[in-house]
Amino acid sequence: MIFDTELELTRLAKADELRQMGVSPYPHFLKREMNISEFKSKFGYIKELPEGERKAQEEVVISGRIKLKRVAGKSTFANIEDESDNIQIYYSLASIGEEDYTKFKKNLEVGDIILVKGYAFITQTGEFSLHASHITLATKAISPLPEKFHGLTDIETRYRQRYLDMIMDRDVRSDFLKRSIIISTIRRFFEERGFLEVETPMMHPIAGGANAKPFITHHNALGVDRYLKIAPELYLKRLIVGGMEAVFEMNRCFRNEGMDLTHNPEFTSIEFYWAWHDYFEVMDLTEELFATLLDKLNLDKIIEFDGQNIDFSKPFKRIKYLDALVEIGGLDREIISDKEKILAKLKEDKFEANDKLDLGHLQAELFDNYVESKLINPTFITDFPISISPLSRRSDENPEIAERFELFIAGRELANAFNELNDPVDQYERFKAQIQSKDAGNDEAHEMDEDYCRALGYGMAPTVGWGLGVDRLVMLLLNKKSIRDVILFPAMKPKN
Secondary structure, eight states: OOOOSHHHHHHHHHHHHHHHTTOOSSOOOOOOSSOHHHHHHHHGGGGGSOTTOOBOSOOEEEEEEEEEEEEETTEEEEEEEOSSOEEEEEEEHHHHOHHHHHHHHHHOOTTOEEEEEEEEEEOTTOOEEEEEEEEEEEEOOOSOOOOTTTOSOOHHHHHHTHHHHHHHOHHHHHHHHHHHHHHHHHHHHHHTTTOEEOOOOSEESSOOSSSSOOOEEEETTTTEEEEEOSOSHHHHHHHHHTTOOEEEEEEEEEOOOOOBTTBOSEEEEEEEEEETOOHHHHHHHHHHHHHHHHHHTTOOSEEEETTEEEEOOSSOEEEEHHHHHHHTTOOOHHHHTOHHHHHHHHHHTTOOOOTTSOHHHHHHHHHHHHTGGGOOSOEEEEEEEGGGOTTBOBOSSOTTEEEEEEEEETTEEEEEEEEBOOOHHHHHHHHHHHHHHHHTTOTTSOOOOHHHHHHHHTOOOSEEEEEEEHHHHHHHHHTOSOGGGTSSSOOOOOOO
8 A cells, every 4th residue: 555654544544534424535526716816805805994893794615725724622723725825714613513623623634625615804813814614625635744844855855746845835836837927928929920839740760950869769550760859940940841931849859868957858948940031030039039038027137047147138249159269268269270279278178178079069169168157148159160050051151150049048058049051962961971970979960861851952941940948948037956946747767
């Protein structure tokens, strides 16, 4: 039996005792008339009435989980809580009758969910409360809640038993309500600008769309392996080929990589593709999105994250990739374009240096080690090395540069965007180069996707694409250090 502690066995016995009294511990078809927040709002006027008259005449039915219970002989005070708020209730032998009072005095406990009928009143100590005339047990809790004053302190338990975390901490529920608001605001933001939300496959025949290790599964009916979605990019761009001109998808992606404060193996991302626009316009759009989110959440333009003040005033800083290595990273310009000098610099400063990497990937090592952590306020890093941007359009002015940007905030990459490569021959050659990169040891390099190249062969209009990590965005806006605090059910190591 899963419920085998002394307290759980006692509660099971009480549930049986209630059944013997003809009371179901788990009834259904129960209706409340309003939530606690609505109750407080409707009857709040009684606080302004003269003393001795501060009570409502109307009785209503509310519900909640008992979070605190204090018995004083023939009367009881309890605190109940629903999703909206909490409130003190009072009931006595006189108000609910001797039979019910005796029954509930013994068998009603912290954790139980009840339906309460009564009227609003102000206690002698001045607390807005509900004076109960009838109580119905809605759900008998078998497992006791953690002790109130210490709450749920074990971090592992908080993530493994999110339901218990939410019961014990209203702020946790509030955070996930805000996450929902953020997601719905993003959807509305793009829909209002003419984007169409679409769905693409979660299982792919080829792992592509981003540099990452895939999860591999097997399709029994087809007898083939499939890869859980790393990113929806190549499918979304097929839709642009097909004639849709503004599409987005917000969905789960999966990457078979390590877990830390900013990485979970499954995560939520949003990507959009927009024909007849460019990455400069998308930088403006990204600034608009952040302004909309801050406004929706009633946040100032300067917010705190991990002890740092982040200034979202527009316009965000924009700086080219190579310039950032010099101006922000403090590197000599003569070093950043010389492979041997980069390798020497990395080794000198005790960073890993793989001499098989090309110049662009070595420049990325410089960026990761000398620049990224210094990008606190929102900063668009633009014009990336082409070799680390296999799906981006080449600059007409410099073929070694991709028309791409990434948005960094608080030392982390949050969004990635670029003018899309729509030359099918160039794309095919880039995929071939990725295969060579994989053979050289880059196990996150893209696979060859011949069908995608074939799709480009039918013609894709000039298009810009953009992607953003929703979980990291929520972390930023809610000031959470761990991605596990913004994912309802994060991945966890097995207990054993």
